[in-house]
Amino acid sequence: MITVKIILFVLLAVFSLYSFGMGIKERYEVLAMAKPEDRFDQPGKRLWGALSIVLGQRRLLREPGAGLMHLLIFWGLAVFALGIVGFILEGLFPGLVLPILGSNPYFYLLIDVFGLMAIVGMLVSAYRRYIAKVPRLGVGDWSEERTIVALIAGIVIMVISYYIGSAAHAVSAGVDRYVLAPITGILAGGMSLSASQVLYEVFWWLNVLMALGLLVFFRYSHLVHPLAAPINIYLRNLQPRGGSIKNLDLENEEEENFGVSKITDYTWKQLLDCFACAECGRCQDNCPAYISGKPLSPKKLIAVLKENLPNKTKSLGNLKEAYAATAIDSEKADLPELAGEIINEDVIWSCTTCYACQEHCPQLNEHINKIIDLRRNLVLDRSEFPSEAQLAFTNLERNFNPWGVGWSNRGDWADELDVPTMEDNKDAEYLLFVGCAGSFDDRTKNVTIALVKILQAAGISFAILGSEEKCCGDSARRLGNEYLYQSLVEENIEVFNEYGVKKVITACPHCFNTLKNEYPNFGGNYEVIHHTQLINRLIEDKKLNLQGVGDSLKLTYHDSCYLGRYNDEYEAPRRIIGHLPGASLVEMGRNKNRAFCCGAGGGRMWLEENIGNRINVMRTEQALQTKPEVIAVNCPFCLTMIEDGLKEHDQSEYVQAKDIAELVARYLQ
Numbered sequence: 001m002i003t004v005k006i007i008l009f010v011l012l013a014v015f016s017l018y019s020f021g022m023g024i025k026e027r028y029e030v031l032a033m034a035k036p037e038d039r040f041d042q043p044g045k046r047l048w049g050a051l052s053i054v055l056g057q058r059r060l061l062r063e064p065g066a067g068l069m070h071l072l073i074f075w076g077l078a079v080f081a082l083g084i085v086g087f088i089l090e091g092l093f094p095g096l097v098l099p100i101l102g103s104n105p106y107f108y109l110l111i112d113v114f115g116l117m118a119i120v121g122m123l124v125s126a127y128r129r130y131i132a133k134v135p136r137l138g139v140g141d142w143s144e145e146r147t148i149v150a151l152i153a154g155i156v157i158m159v160i161s162y163y164i165g166s167a168a169h170a171v172s173a174g175v176d177r178y179v180l181a182p183i184t185g186i187l188a189g190g191m192s193l194s195a196s197q198v199l200y201e202v203f204w205w206l207n208v209l210m211a212l213g214l215l216v217f218f219r220y221s222h223l224v225h226p227l228a229a230p231i232n233i234y235l236r237n238l239q240p241r242g243g244s245i246k247n248l249d250l251e252n253e254e255e256e257n258f259g260v261s262k263i264t265d266y267t268w269k270q271l272l273d274c275f276a277c278a279e280c281g282r283c284q285d286n287c288p289a290y291i292s293g294k295p296l297s298p299k300k301l302i303a304v305l306k307e308n309l310p311n312k313t314k315s316l317g318n319l320k321e322a323y324a325a326t327a328i329d330s331e332k333a334d335l336p337e338l339a340g341e342i343i344n345e346d347v348i349w350s351c352t353t354c355y356a357c358q359e360h361c362p363q364l365n366e367h368i369n370k371i372i373d374l375r376r377n378l379v380l381d382r383s384e385f386p387s388e389a390q391l392a393f394t395n396l397e398r399n400f401n402p403w404g405v406g407w408s409n410r411g412d413w414a415d416e417l418d419v420p421t422m423e424d425n426k427d428a429e430y431l432l433f434v435g436c437a438g439s440f441d442d443r444t445k446n447v448t449i450a451l452v453k454i455l456q457a458a459g460i461s462f463a464i465l466g467s468e469e470k471c472c473g474d475s476a477r478r479l480g481n482e483y484l485y486q487s488l489v490e491e492n493i494e495v496f497n498e499y500g501v502k503k504v505i506t507a508c509p510h511c512f513n514t515l516k517n518e519y520p521n522f523g524g525n526y527e528v529i530h531h532t533q534l535i536n537r538l539i540e541d542k543k544l545n546l547q548g549v550g551d552s553l554k555l556t557y558h559d560s561c562y563l564g565r566y567n568d569e570y571e572a573p574r575r576i577i578g579h580l581p582g583a584s585l586v587e588m589g590r591n592k593n594r595a596f597c598c599g600a601g602g603g604r605m606w607l608e609e610n611i612g613n614r615i616n617v618m619r620t621e622q623a624l625q626t627k628p629e630v631i632a633v634n635c636p637f638c639l640t641m642i643e644d645g646l647k648e649h650d651q652s653e654y655v656q657a658k659d660i661a662e663l664v665a666r667y668l669q
């Protein structure tokens with residue numbers, strides 16, 4: 001029989017579902033204004049990965065405290081939702097129970113327990129926000145916080161209303177299926193029959209209002225990550241991390257501008273990241289730029305982009321303000337330029353592309369492409385970039401290296417060594433891609449020479465390109481000069497292919513990453529190996545004979561971003577250190593995927609660092625805390641930065657920075 005209760009419920013449900021649907025439609029319309037991007041390939045891989053990340057809460061649990069809190073909320077609400085469905089249906093259609101589950105006392109036990117988990121999780125979340133005031137959460141004023149308070153309160157009230165309503169139902173209807181449900185049972189124990197009938201109706205409606213209210217809430221709230229995050233994770237980047245910077249089509253004459261000028265120049269996936277952001281601050285907590293006092297916070301970057309999304313939401317009282325700080329006309333022409341007008345250029349140039357933000361973002365947001373797209377627009381369209389970048393660009397254009405040393409001198413370091421060029425030895429198994437630092441920087445030339453000694457000792461067939469080699473392009477691309485980057489890549493690939501190069505060794509993780517992960521996008525497919533990987537293999541295959549050199553040696557090891565986070569190579573260098581007779585490794589607090597950047601990535605090697613603390617000095621301090629004799633590195637940029645850091649700390653006399661190749665060469669017999 002259709003009752004007033006059912007009619008009222010249906011009206012509320014229709015309104016709530018309509019609001020929810022409109023919320024999705026409005027956000028879809030925002031994404032539809034952005035540029036296209038294909039993120040629908042490999043559905044099986046996407047689904048499987050998304051399930052394991054979302055259901056297992058893998059990334060969140062890297063931080064046990066906050067991770068456990070989120071686990072309680074996620075699983076608590078996911079299971080509790082089943083109980084609510086049954087509770088509401090039973091209130092509408094007395095006598096109806098959920099099939100299979102509805103008559104099982106263990107089901108109600110589970111619902112009680114998972115509901116409690118959700119409440120505990122929400123209360124811990126409120127505690128972290130409003131009592132412990134965890135800095136990275138960035139608690140704002142009431143106008144910003146009211147939606148979060150409303151969400152926490154709404155969920156807690158929803159669960160409590162279920163408990164009281166179920167207890168009242170157990171008493172008023174005399175059902176015994178709640179017998180194992182601890183909270184419902186306790187509440188039912190103290191309830192009279194007459195009170196239970198009233199309480200059941202009151203709390204059933206309260207539960208309905210809270211549950212349906214959540215659907216309405218998502219339309220007007222800026223907190224849509226519970227819905228957007230699983231979708232965002234499904235649509236995650238499946239490219240190798242190190243190859244995920246998008247290629248710019250420089251020939252496309254239909255493009256109005258290069259890179260990103262206005263928010264709608266981003267792709268829809270880049271904007272979806274904004275909806276997925278949970279404002280948890282993990283990215284900010286791991287960002288060397290932010291930690292060292294630069295104006296860049298990856299969390300704020302996403303928040304600012306979100307605030308400046310074209311506003312398609314409908315107003316509902318003041319709640320509209322919580323979603324869009326500034327009302328923007330949806331016409332693209334009226335949108336502001338992001339760089340300069342919305343985002344300070346110092347923010348854009350502070351990024352070292354270290355990948356720490358993306359490594360730790362539980363929603364798999366992609367910050368780096370957003371920053372590089374802004375740089376591309378500044379460089380290619382507006383010619384606005386730091387003057388030091390201009391010097392690096394000019395040097396790269398004229399001499400194919402950022403130092404600006406004459407290109408014809410690129411192979412001079414090998415003059416006294418028995419190192420063939422590819423021209424001399426076309427049958428060489430490996431091309432040793434020396435890189436700009438290894439060719440021109442006096443300190444790094446020692447690393448190249450040490451590596452040559454190792455390769456020769458192991459009988460490796462290799463050759464170099466000499467003056468035919470050009471910069472791999474890493475810095476040019478990350479500084480936004482895609483045009484210069486692509487010309488360097490194409491010229492290198494042409495030479496590689498001319499010599500039929502198949503295998504490449506490099507001692508620079510920036511060259512390694514670019515050749516391995518980016519060159520394939522331009523048709524250059526090679527087997528690329530970092531020197532630490534090769535050296536480790538040679539040691540383990542007993543092709544190198546390492547002998548003790550007397551004293552013991554206490555080392556700490558600095559993971560470079562481009563070998564570690566980008567290419568997941570943490571073990572080879574550590575295994576090499578383990579093979580050095582008398583050497584002992586002491587890890588820094590921040591190591592492996594939590595390692596702190598040296599400050600030189602993203603083209604920052606060529607820019608002044610005038611704001612905040614120097615990142616290399618901070619990293620060196622972290623290394624010095626282990627009281628090492630040697631700070632081992634795997635990257636020429638890191639070597640330079642750590643050596644500079646040692647000078648800043650007046651420790652150069654006591655502690656040395658050494659590349660792994662230099663260490664191994666010292667033990668060679």
Ligand code: SF4
Nearest residue numbers: 287351352354355357
């Ligand atoms: S890549 Fe590194 S420096 Fe850039 S925003 Fe992310 S964490 Fe910060």
Ligand code: SF4
Nearest residue numbers: 277278280281283361
């Ligand atoms: S971008 Fe990711 S890590 Fe950063 S605040 Fe948002 S959800 Fe958290």
